[in-house]
Amino acid sequence: MTDPIFWQKSSYSGADDSPNCVELATADGKIMMRESEDPETVIATSRERLRSFLLGVKAGDFDHLI
Template structure:
């Protein structure tokens, strides 16, 4: 099964290489940078959900 990568419309620059891409594949969540697609981070839905909750609550605002 081919991996179907998804990215936010807010993350693309003019060249389309300034973004993070996510995929749901074989029960895992995969993440990669579009300009370095060979490096893939694997995680679970629960861990991604916890991370996104922290983002929504502003826990990482000092990094942006």
């Protein structure tokens, strides 16, 4: 049996019912991410891969995509 997943969002996302946020949780040693507007779609990754991605975002590695 899998433990329940407790989703967390940034305090910058606004009120609890705000539909404009990315939510994070941990489950089975993975980082889980979902968009609050589509909560059934979940991305799972490792802590190391998420860290690498965030460092790339902060460094501007993906700026050409927007």
